[in-house]
Amino acid sequence: MKKITLFYRLYAAMLFFISGIAFGQVGINTTDPKGILDINSTTLGVVYPNVNLIATDDPSPVVNPQGGAIVVGTVVYNTNSTDTNPLTDVNPGIYVWDGGKWIIHFKKRQSELFNQTSLLRTEANFAGGWQNVPGLGITDARTFTARYSGLYRIEVKSNFGAGRTSRNNSIFVSMASGQFRFLFGANPARTFETQAFSAHSSFINSGTYFNAISKETYQTYYVTLVAGTTYPFSLSFDAYNAPGFIGNGSTVPNASVNLVNENFNSPYTVVQNHTPDGDCPTNGWVVSTAANQCISCVGNTLNINSNVGTNNCSQNATALISFTPSANTVDINFDYRFNQNASFYDSFRVYLHDGTAQVGGNLVNRVNGNANTSHSSSRAVTPGRTYTLRFEYINTNNGNYASVDNVRISEISPGDVGRGYVGNDVDCQIEFTYIGE
CATH class of the missing domain: 2.60.120 (Jelly Rolls)
Known part of the structure; x- marks a missing residue:
């Protein structure tokens, strides 16, 4: 009985071997191979032989175990990188031997x-x-x-x-x-x-x-x-x-370049800090042709009026003109007129401000006495920082007026700015x- 069982086992093995030779197909994790080799896995990959190729035109270190040249179609995974000749350099990746050189199996990139x-x-x-x-x-x-x-x-x-x-x-x-x-x-x-x-x-x-x-x-x-x-x-x-x-x-x-050149005859929007007072003839500083022009003023001016003789008008307004220099010094010029009511001490002050604090002393500071003149001076500034030239007028009541015109702020500009x-x-x-x- 044991001999018969052993006979059938040997017979089955021989049939399987003959079938494998006849069809030449091998399946791994599959009973229905679709080619000479069919590998089935959802988690595992095929690991090619890892070699250090020297150059694309050199087959070594790969050899043919039967002797002679390596066979066309030999596949390896190269782990080496070379930088000796752009025509034959190799980089890590899958290579196939075509009979004369190694061909990389991914797209060429440079x-x-x-x-x-x-x-x-x-x-x-x-x-x-x-x-x-x-x-x-x-x-x-x-x-x-x-x-x-x-x-x-x-x-x-x-x-x-x-x-x-x-x-x-x-x-x-x-x-x-x-x-x-x-x-x-x-x-x-x-x-x-x-x-x-x-x-x-x-x-x-x-x-x-x-x-x-x-x-x-x-x-x-x-x-x-x-x-x-x-x-x-x-x-x-x-x-x-x-x-x-x-x-x-x-x-x-190097030449003088105007940062501000304002005569107020083109449309101009007044920027100011003030508290409106309906009893005053102007809403703080305004642009208009004032009755009491400064001596060098023509057409519109930046002006403010407290309506002398009207005790109910209180003006406290500061007009701001902004500029950003590119040099470290600016020249400031303007014409102005200030008429004070000596009995009530209205005041007119002009100064430079850097957004945090006043820069230097007052350019103009009129408290007692009238003025109808021009101002010209220079101030040290920081290039790239924004400044404001400020015109401040204050009165409690029954004040007079002030007007400003021809405001020009300039700097000596480097000759390469154009x-x-x-x-x-x-x-x-x-x-x-x-x-x-």
Whole structure:
């Protein structure tokens, strides 16, 4: 009985072996293999032999156990990285031997980004014609080496802003322009133009410049490159002549630039701190043609009236004119008239304020005595900080009046403020990306 049982077991094993040879299919975790090898798992993967390849054109250290060359289709997982030759370097990943070289089994990738390294102030009519973009210019000798042969995308991102306008009254807008030049390898120069706007408004803080407003421009080029070849490239800028900007966009000698130039004859909104009093002829400081003009005043003035002889009017108002300097000294000029009612001690005071405290002493401080004159002085300031020139008039009742005109606040501006900017908030960039064969 044992012999019979053993016979059937051997017979079954032989049938299974013969079936495997006949059909040549192996299934792991499956009884119904769909190919020569069918592996079924929802949690496990296939682990290829891990090797340290030397180069794509070198089969070692992989060998054929039967001797001779390794077989076409041999698959390994490479764990090595090399950086000796872009044509044959290897990186970690799955490789297949095609009979002459290892072919990586994931998409070829190469992407390199080059950045501008510092701000460029443009100069219209530059003597050399083209100004190098720092970090990307001809003098920087930048190069790109293609790792693969095939199509590459080159993206050039530029950034340009205009300088300060030459006019500073009412609303003034001007445009500056120029062109970038991109050189790559032996290809012809590629140029593209760009523009940017600057403005000045006398209706914002009694005079505000808007400049260095960046405009980004993108250009995309496609080139076919050869693996292992090194290509030089550069980016430069040519600023056009810029009418409407200080120095037409070029460096000029230092000059006086008005931060505020107000004669109150254009529409003007009074900014003031005051408590309204219906018994007064003016609601604090107002802009109008006053009956009691200062001696140099023409047309509208900034004025306040307490209606002398009216005991019920109380004026306590301070008009504010704002400005933001870019230099460390400003010159302040204005015309004014103050008429005091000596019996009731109304007062007129002018001073500079930085938003926290008064800066320096009073520019004008009239308590006793009338005045119909002009004021001129200088004050030390901090560049970039906003200041207010304040005109304060106070009376308890039965006061007189004050008027102000021709307010001009100026600074000695550096001679390069009309020049434009390449790379300010955002730098220029050049990016190379491999697309495919």
